[in-house]
Each structure stands twice: as structure tokens, then as C-alpha cells.
Amino acid sequence: MKGLRHQQAHCIIQTSCLLLQLPTNHTSRWLLAVAQSSAAQLLKLAQLPLNRELLILAPVPPPEPHLGLRLLEAFRVAPNSHMRVLHFADWLVGHHLHPHPPPLERRRADFRGATLNVSIKNDPPYAIRNIMNGTLYFSGYFYDTWHLLSEQLNFTYRMWEQTSWGSLSEAGEWSGMTGDLTRGVADAAIASFTQTTMRNQHVDFTMPLIRTRSAVFIRERYETEPNLRWLTSIFSAPLWFAIGAMAMLDIVSYVVVGYLHQKFACQERAASIPRILHDCSFTIFGVFCSQGTAAAPAGACERCVVVASLAGVMTVQAAFGAALVARLAVKTPVLPFSGLQGFLTDRTYQLAVVADSAELTNFEYAADNVRRALYLQLIAPNKDILPHGNIEGLQRVCSNAKYAFIAKHETSMLYSKSLSCALSEIPEASTPYYLGIGLQKGSPYRKIINDK
Template identity: 25%
Template structure:
């Protein structure tokens, strides 16, 4: 059961609405917002029998929790009015001077956001009543005023919401429902955020990074980098949808705001803290330190923080490349097939019933069969065709089996020769710690340090203690400089934003590759001041952009999806790549020459000894 408290201000004998109307409107409003908590505000002069009757009748009409609060008390008392997690409803039964003074105090203390407000008002000019009251853009303040008297004593009322687009603007009034004695409330079909999707040309101060400020002030007429392609376009869409203007500001070089724990915020977040801007547009990672001081507009982006290492090409002249197309287990299967076919061919030749007709012509014993099967495995021809059909079937089966294996091996082996492969000394953050010989680099930007220092993963915590904390003052100030250090040093890695790495790749003297499992994702978005009245409306429309695919399309414009991820710069096999094959060829030639010489020598020796015996 949710609790709702109503604050009522009642001037005895001066209320312009019948008791039943007050109760019926309140009950209808509570049912519409699915709440049961009511607070009734009153002053010392306004606490009379009508307020008591109102509360008793309200309790009788439903299971509502009610309470009263005196307007003579400090406005901080509103902070103690709870509703079990729901928004309480504060009700004024009249619009007298005491109510006006109290609302002025509440608005100065920014307490109008503590719940919904309902006022029964009978004065002619709502603008005059709220002239000195600051009505935040995101507050829900409802006023009920009579429209006319119906013929049979029925009453028709109008329910309007009152708010200001900006503290310097006059209050806006929008009808949200009509109420009649017979029909109750008839609500408009337009949701709250759509009703307020017009800021009537107000000007907002927008903070951007110092390098993006010239582009923002020139309306991105020339430059086409990440800020113009993504962030400026998103912000212009919001400007057009919500009808507001932007004034762009950049941070002062060297400015920062320090807080406890030796943590500092710099750049645009500092401008928000010092009330120099209202909103900051760029990719600002969400960290626990930042969330203590600033708010975020939804979750627009997911940033991949990856670790990069210099590409180290692995030479394809390694001897094990000849065996790598097949796994060890599969090579054992191939060897077994060779042995099986050797004995199968020999066995079918021995048991053939027509032994006497072909043994004098052909011989497929084990001594001769192994060379025949090995030739078939290497896709070579044979000098004679077996005379018996059992042997022929063994030949055909062996050819079909080995031609498939040979084609698969050739395809994989050619890909090994044509595609460059890179040596990876480790595959994750734990590997960086274990190897111990590589340097580690992150940009000297507070948010990068916070990611590791605040990490819950013990490996990332150890990375911070081992590499980051002792070397905080030695890190370069930008992502580009950090990646250049990786190119300059032989054993070095850098953990940076993957999108920024793609932007700066053409400015590096070497090629970098990502360590496969040394990365993590960080939510990011635009930033806005704490308790900003525009957070909900901006979040609503940016979420619509994300759901409709516009954000994805803008990012694809910056980083087009490649149609082919295979590197083609070294698609030809070089002499070095095929060196093992050439060595085998030369070794085979030399071995055959050696065997030839041995056979010649053996033959001459045999003839010599034979002649000696005969002679």
C-alpha cells in the first residue's frame, strides 16, 4: 500500500468550491496517479471545521493515508513527507496570500519537486498569482479552476498544469483534463513529456571540449570530425524538436575542481560544477566519482576501452606451418588411414581366388603396396592397374578419400601462406601482469584513472596498483600520444578508447592490434547539472533517437562498416613463406642422389665379388 499525504490550506467560510467537489476531484486525481497518500496544508488562521470535514470525508471515500502540515513550519519539513516510494500529493484548498507566500518559500528551496501539487484556485489571473513563484520546468503543479455552472447545479472544472520553461520566463499553462459532476475527469491523450516538448526559444549554455569549441561556434561548416558528425548533429536535432537555442562555451586550460580522495574533475564537468554551463556534449564516461557531482542524459553510448599492442608479424616459414592446417588428432587419423589402406590392398591381393593368373603380372604385397598408397595420398598416378576388382575398389576408395583430404589441406595451407598472422604475447589483462616485461600506458585523463581505481574486477585493480598508481605523472596527456609511445617502444601496451584509436590510426608510424580479451565496456552520455529540470525531457528524446536507429546511423557515418575485414596488403606468398617446401624439395633431391650412389656402389661391389668367386 502506497502512502499519500495532502497539504491543505483552507480559509474558513471563504472556500469557493463545495466540499463534495473538493473530495471528488482529489479522489479522482489520486486514482489517476495510482496513489493513496494525501498531505493537507493549512495556516494558523485557516484551520477550521471545513478542513476536518474534508479529511474525514476523504478517508471514508477510500483507503487513503492523510496528514496535515502547517505552513508556518520551515519548508524543510517537506523533506520528511514520505509516501512509501511514491510521489505525495500536496493540496491547497484556496489561493490566498498565505498560500502564495508559502509557495514562494518552497520554490526558493527547490522543494516543488518533492511531489505533485494541487491547488483549487478561483482568482481571475493565474499569471499574477505565480508571478514571484519559480515553477521548475519538471515540476507537476496542477490548478483547478471553475469553467461555468451547469444548468442543474452541476459544476464544470478545468485542470491545468503550471510551469516555467526557464526561471526568467512567464509561467506556462496547459489544460490536462476537464472535470464534471456527472462524468468525472476527461484527460487529454498527450503525455506529459510531449506536452512540454516546446521550450519556447530559451537559451541554454552548452559546454564542449576546447578542441571542439571552434567547430561548434562555426556550426560545423567545415570540419567533419567526430564532434560534427555525431554530437553536433544530435544536439541540432534536439534543438529543432524542443525549440531552444544554444550558446557554446569551452573550458579554461588548466582549470579543475578537486574533491576528496585526491580525485579531480577537469574540463566540461568542472564547468557544470561551477555553473558556467547547463549541459555538456561529448562522450563522457559514467564513473562513480562523476555521478556524485553531475547527472547524465540517459545512456547514449557504450564505449569500448581496449588494449592495443604493436603488430608483430609471425614468419610463415616456420616448419610447423606444414602441419598446422590439420590438428594433431587429425594427423593421427590420416596416418591410420594410410596403414589401413596398405594392409587392405595387400590383403585383397593375397586372398583373390585367381592368384595364379595375375601374380606373375603384378605384385601388391606389403612391400609394394605402401608406395602405391603413398602415391595415391599425394595424388599421383600409378604405372599399372590392378587386374582384380577387389583391388580396384580399394584403389578407387583410397583416391576418393585422399583427394578430399588433399583439397582441404591445400586450401588451408594456402590461406596460411597468403594471410599475415601476428604474434600475441598475451591475450588478457592477467597476461600483461604475468609477463611482467611490458610497459603500460593510459592517457593522463582523470576518467581513465577512475576506471581502473574504481573497478570491481581484482585484475583491473591490480593493473592500477602495478602500472598506473606508481606512474601517474609519466603518462602522456592524450590518446594519440599514448599510442605513439606504443609504436616507439618495443614492449608496450596502451589502454584507450577504441573509437579514438580508429580516428588516429593514420597518424601512427606503426600498426596496432587489439589484445583479444583485454577490454571492458563503459556506459557514456552527455552530462547535465544535478537536479536539472531538463534531464527528463532530454533523456526522453535522446532515447527516441537511439531506439529509432539514428545514433547508430550517425556512428556508421563516422566509422563505415568495412565490406571486407581480410587484410590484402600482403596477399602474395613470398620466397620466405615457401622456404620449408623448397628445403624439403632440395633435401629430397639430395637424398635420391645419395640413394642412387649407394645403389651403384652396392651393385659394383656385388658384381666384383661375384666375378671373384667365379674366377
């Protein structure tokens, strides 16, 4: 009898070890048939995560063992929590089994007060660190989302603050919140956690909560000293070409009218064509310069040409004056270049990102040549002095006219009013991102959270 009990206990332990090796694919449903006497011991020893679906087939306990068999499902919300056993279905004698339970995510949407470990970072506006009456608390979109999940799924959480999102060291270890997840210390990480190719290999994410983009910001600058190029840029090149064409048309018209007037006006001696061209050109030039002429045009047709030319010139001068006043009154930012390639061509700007951030990882492990070159030439040499937050990086932009900083667009808009300078965004240099809550790789909570 003692040997039989030892053999039964050994079988239970082996079965418990086998349960730990079952795939976590929730589309697979496993069935384990046990005797009623060993079911309780098996459930006591087994570690069944929340996302592992195992049905236990056991006899219906007394006082109604004649009814047939009973299907139970068991799982633990957390590794050290109590085993939860739910009634799945009864297989009655002489009847077919037709279970129609709700999906797994809904059946297990009650964590029964389990405590989850959470790593959080001060990251406005997604997770905002606040202190009121000496008490530390958090707010923000991502934190509020997590707190709402805790109420709907009935769990509590133990939270601590981290200083960075985390980066991969040369030794292959992650720091910051990512390190908390990879080491199994934290169940979730709350901040604007960016989904990147490198991070997806080591941690999981909830479904994207926000779609955003990162942008490159520099200090806004203007051309405040007028020069010839500045003046000529008031009108576009096609418009200057049209003004020149109008002047040539006025000269040709004046020459033709003047020649015909002298030829058919019955004068004793008509001037030569070169002389007429010379006089007409200077007359039209004087009109464009708002200058008079030594002699008034002799014929009515010539006067009409001069008046028409003067009307056109007055229109051009009025438009130029209005555009000049608008240019002086309204400052238009001047961008040094566009696109990330411009940094490599210009070579006068310093490019920075937040230390241990997704942007740093994307540049460090970039596949395209431009981002890789930017990392090696502009970011890596200053890696030890990178800003540790967005506000610090944007403040450096204001203090250095040749400093460029990469930040999420919403974050820069949040801090823009508190900065001592205005910001300009480099066009064609933004990168789209998806933000979510970070989870452990293979987290049993991911599908249940996404279902909410």
C-alpha cells in the same frame, strides 16, 4: 493596514521558500490556492524549475470573476529567465473539473529562447572540432543531436570547449566537463559521455544515444621467421595424427601382403618376419620421403600397396605445400594472450587509457580484483603521462611494440587509416558502454529531452 500588508508580504515570502522545497518528482502534482491580489507577487518571487509541477488556484480575474476559479501552472525554463504562466483549466461554477492536459514533457517542450550553458570536448566522431576561415565550429553525431534539440525545443546555447571528460581528485572534486556539471556552470556536456557507476552518483545523463564497447589494442605483429614449430603448426595436431596413422597402416598392410606372398609363392626359402618388417618399413618410409627403393616389389599386391601409399603421400604433400604458400603469402596476426588477466601474467606490456576518462575511473574504482590489480600495477605508476586523447594513445601503440591502449572500438576504426601501423584487438577484453549527453544532477531538462 500597514501591518496587514507586512503580514501578507511575509506570507508570500514564506510560501515562495516552501515552493523551493517541493520534490521534483514529476508524477506528483501540487496545488496552491492564493488570492488574486497575491498571485502575481508570488509568481514574481518564486523559483519554479521546469520539472516542478505546481498548479495555482486563483479567482478568475475581472471582468468575469463570477465564472469561478482558474488553474494556472507556472515555471521558469532557466533560473534567471522570466516566469512562464500557462492556463491549465477553469473550474466553472456548477461544473465539475475535468482537465485533460497533455503530459508535462509536452506542455513544457518550448523553452521560449532560453539560453543554456554547454561544455563540449573535441571527441571524433561524436563531437568534431572544425575551423573554417578562422571560425571555430563543431560537428559530429552528439553535437548535431544537441543542435537539433535546440531547434525543436526552441532554446539557444552558450558553448565553450573543455580538454577532458573529468576525473575525481583526492579532494573529492571533479575536473573537466564533469566538474562543469557538478559545479552548476554547465547545463549539459557534449561528447561521448560514458555512463559509469561513479559518474551516475554526481551527474545525470540523457537516454543512451549509442551502445558501444571499449577494446584493448596493441600493435599488430607476425611470426616472420619460419622454424620447426612454425612449420608443424601449418597442420593441426589431429591432422598430423591422421598422417601418422596412415603411415602405420601402410606398413602393416605391406608387411602382411609381403609375408603372404613369400609364404605362398613357392619360394625355396622365405624371409623371416623381422626381416620383412624391416624391409617394408624402409620402403614405406622412402615413399613418404619421396625416395625410391633398391628392389622393386615382387608381387602385384605389394605394388598395389606401394602405389596406394604413394597416392596418399602425394595428396598430403600437395595440401602441405598449398598451406605453406598461403601461410607465407598471407600474414596472420599473432596475439600474445587473451583477456585482461593476460597482462598480469605476461608483465611485459604497458597498459594505458585516456587521462580523465571513464576507462580510467572504471579501473581506479573497480570492484573486481583483476581491474584493480591492473590499475595499481600498470596504470597508476604512469598516471601522469597518460595520453590526453585517443589519437595520441594509438600513436604510442604504433611506436612501442609493448604498449597497449584502451579505446572505444568506433574511435579506433576512425583513426586506423591514419596510423603508421596496423592494430590488433586483444580478445575477451572488451567492456560494453552506453553513451549519452551529460546533464546536471536532477536536471529539469532530462525528461523533456528524453521525450524528444
